[in-house]
Amino acid sequence: MNGISIQADAFEMDFDVSRLGRIDRHFDKYVADEKLAGYLISVSRAGQVVYTARGGHRDREQSLPVVDDTIWRIYSMTKAVTSVAVMMLAEEGIFNLFDEAGRWIESLREPRVYVGGTAAAPQTIPATTPVRIHHLLSHTSGLTYGFNYTHPVDQIYRNKGYDLSFPKGADLASAVDDFCSSPLLFQPGEAWNYSVAVDVLGRLVEIWSGQTLDVFLRERILDPLGMTDTDWYCPEEKTDRLAQLYVPIDGRATAATKMASGATRGPSILSGGGGLVSTAHDYNQFMSMLLNGGELNGHRFLSPATIDLMMSNHLPGDGDLESCARDSFSEDWATGVGFGLGFSVITDRRRAKTLASTGTYAWGGMASTGFWVDPAEEITVGLYTQLLPSSTYALRRELQQLVYGAVTA
DSSP states (O other), X not given: OOEEEOOSOTTTTTBOHHHHHHHHHHHHHHHHTTSOSEEEEEEEETTEEXXXXXXXXXXXXXXXXXXXXXXXXXXXXHHHHHHHHHHHHHHTTSOOTTSBGGGTOGGXXXXXXXXXXXXXXXXXXXXXXOOBHHHHHTTOSSOOOGGGOSSHHHHHHHHTTOSSSOOTTOOHHHHHXXXXXXXXXXXXXXXXXXXXXXXXXXXXXXXXXXSOHHHHHIIIIIHHHTOTTOBSSOOGGGGGGBOOOEEEXXXXXXXXXXXXXXXXXXXXXXXXXXXXXXXXXXHHHHHHHHHTTSEETTEEOSOHHXXXXXXXXXXXXXXXXXXXXXXXXXXXXXXXXXXXXSSEEESOHHHHTOSSOTTOEEEEOTTSOEEEEETTTTEEEEEEOOBSSTTSSOHHHHHHHHHHTTBOO
């Protein structure tokens, strides 16, 4: 079952409606070829939804179609929400971006850096500079992920029980201690590596605010934005709207029911780096707030100056991910793309070979969801599907071509 919805006048918003129709035709092909079970795409301009395309099934095995209020696992799109929470507390003067994280996280007070050896017997040296808050926000701290599978320190994380999941009995505080007591991949600020840094930031939000991360996000961000379907799990009364999770097997999206079940129960760890489920409507509220300079519906979350700083490039030497990233997975392409405080940012659209504007910021989740905000064109786009891993197909880049190919002015 497919569907197209146009809420605002696309022509008045300088979109060619017939060209917008290429979006659903393109993604319907993925569904017809069984590469995706289903999808939903929302395109907005100046805060108004211009086009929504949906197709296929939220649960193909149960013959349940994608609907507007389908609930999706957004995984690392959680990072953007947590990063906003961090900067809200920065605006209250609780810390500054140059503060040492070790001031609050004991296991980061004297970090050590891996220089050789094996995961079982690593050789390390003391860090020559402390891990600062801005390093955590920009993934330049030297932390990593167990699922990166590219470095002995990744193996150290896995040996502690951290791969795509968490060890039984761990909570956020103990997980952060496990991460931060492991060696860093490099000296803080030296390079970029996708990491658990935003989970560490989630723990810092708890310490700074005196609230658990779920309570802080609910009271300070989710409820004020009207994100009523965004949570750390899908409650029983909403599970009929929860999309199934899929993995590619022999080119066909195949249900991963065991892994999918985790979204129906409360998490043991409030992962600020990847714990939320959400809907297209809810996340569009979040993007609209960012596009609007940190304010929505009369409620101010951040100042425009803070938004501008967050969406500026903070990579070493003002480089891009191609030049600064270690051999690390990323939810964005590398050339002409930098990284700010919680978001990737296009630093050179020519080098990035994209129609999106320089200054567009974005991120995605490991089940192939993604979003971007283009301040120059006032465009926000959300892509929702549930295929893991996100590197399976170039869905986000393809979608950018389709969206901007429909812009007329």
